[in-house]
Amino acid sequence: MSSEPTPREIENWFPGKWSEVIGNTVLVLKLMDFILNGTCNMMATGIGRTGKTRTLHLGIRSLLCTQRSPNLDPCGQCYACNESVDPKNSHWGGFRALSGSEYEYFAVDCENITKAELEDLKKNSRLYTEKTIVYLDEVAALRRRGLEGTLLKTIDESDATWFATAIKLKREREAKKKGWTVHLSQDILNRFALKVGTSVPHTDDLRLWIEERCLEWNLKIEEPDETIPLMMKRTNKIVGHVIKMLALAASNRNRTLTLQDVRKFNLDALD
Template sequence: MIWCVRKEGHRSGFNLLATGPSRTGKTSAISFGIKCLGCLNFNFDTMNPCGTCKCCTLNHHLYGNDGWENVVDFLDEREAPTPVRYHYYPVDCTRLSEADLESKLAKIRVCNEYLRIVYLDEVHRLSRRFMDERLLKPLEDFRAIWIASSAYVKRDGDNGQSLDKMFQNRFTFRITTEIPSLDQLVIWLAERCHEWGIRVETPEVTLPRLAERCHQVPGMALQVLNKAHKRRSKLLTAVMVEEHTFDLDE
C-alpha cells in the first residue's frame, strides 16, 4: 500500500483494516503506516519513516486537526517529480454522531488532486448504531485511502454488534494483531527497557512476572514501563509490578 501510494501515485483502492484484541498493537501499526505515507524523508530501501521530520513528530498521524495539510517531498526528486499534498482525517468512532459523520463525508467527498487519508478508530462502535452501512458506498467510491481499526469482527451470534462481512470486504488489506506468548512478551519488554534506558531489578524474575500480571497484553505492560521511565532512577522493580492495577476490561 505504501509503495503504491507514494511511488505510483494511487489515491484510492488501498484500504486497510486492522483487527485484534484491545491493546495488542493495532494503533501502533496504523500510526507507523500513516507516518510512512507522510514522512518527508521516507526511506524506500528499508520502508521506514525517518522519525524526525515534521510529519513524523507532530502526532497528527493519530489525532490530526480535521484537515491537516502538508507537502511531502521525496529525498530523490527523480522518484517523484511533484510533491504530494494530502489531507488527513482522524475519526473517533466512539463519539461520532450521524451529523458528525455526514460533515466528515462532505469534506472527504470533494474531488481534487489531494491525497485523502481517513483513519476510523474503533470502527466497530459504528455497527452498534448501524452507522457502518452509511460508509459502504464512500469506502468504495470516494477518492481516499481508508484505514480502520477494530477490536471485533463479525462472528456467528454477534447480533450485529461487530463488523459486518460486507463492510470488511471494502478493505483491500487486512492485518491482525494477537496476544503474544509469555516468552515473546518477555523478550519484547526487555527490548523496550533497553531502548528507553530502563533498568530492571532482577530482570529474569521481574519481566516474566510483569508479562503474567498483564495477561500478556502488551499495552497493559507498557503502563508499568511508562511509570518506570518517568522515575528519576528509571528503575523497574518487582514491587511496581505487583502494586500496579491492571484494568483488563478497558
C-alpha cells in the same frame, strides 16, 4: 521524548521506527508492502492493547512522510510525521497542502465524530482521488452510535484508501460460538478487502524489547531474570499491558520496577 519520560509519556508512547514494533508481524509486512507498492482498504483487528493502533499509526506516518528513510522509517521531523499521529487532529482536506506529502489525509475519531461531520466528509472533493488516505479509529463505534450507515455509501463512492482499527471483544456467554469477535456489521466488513489480526511477540523478542525500552527510558528492573518472565506471564505478552508496567517503574523511586510491583499489578483495571 526525553531520556527520562514521565509515566504518562510512556503510556502514550508510539514507535518511531519499524525496529521498535514488537509483534504484529503480518500487519507490519502488509503496511510495508503498501508503502512500496500501493494501498487497498484494510482493517486491523485485535484484542485491546495488542498494538494495532500503534503499528498502524507508524505505517500511516511512513506512508505520508516526505523524507522517510530507505528502511521505510518516517523521519519524525516533517509536518506529516508530527500531525498524522492523533486521530483527533482533523485536517479535513488541508493536510497535503500543509505537509507537502503526495497524499491527502483524513483522520476520523469514530467515538466523537458527528453525523454532520461525516456528511461533510462525503462532500469533500479530495475524497475522490486515489492519493487520499482515510483513517477510521475504532470503527465499531460508528455502529454503536447509529452512524455506520452514513459511512457505507461514502466508502463505495470515494476513490480514497480506507484504513480502520476495530477491537475484538469476548463473545457473550450465551453466544453459540465462543472466543472473540468484532462488533461490526457484515456490510462494513465487506468494504475492507484486507483484514489483518494482531499477534503477540515471541518471548525472546519481547524480553529484548523490554530491555531496550528500559535502556532508552532510563528504567531499571529489579531481579530481571525473575521479574521479566513474570511480566510476560501476567500480561500474556500483550504489549500495551507491559507498557503500563514500565510506566509504573517510571513513577517509582529510582525508576525501578520490582518483582513485587509485577506480582501486585492490577491488570483488571486495564480492561
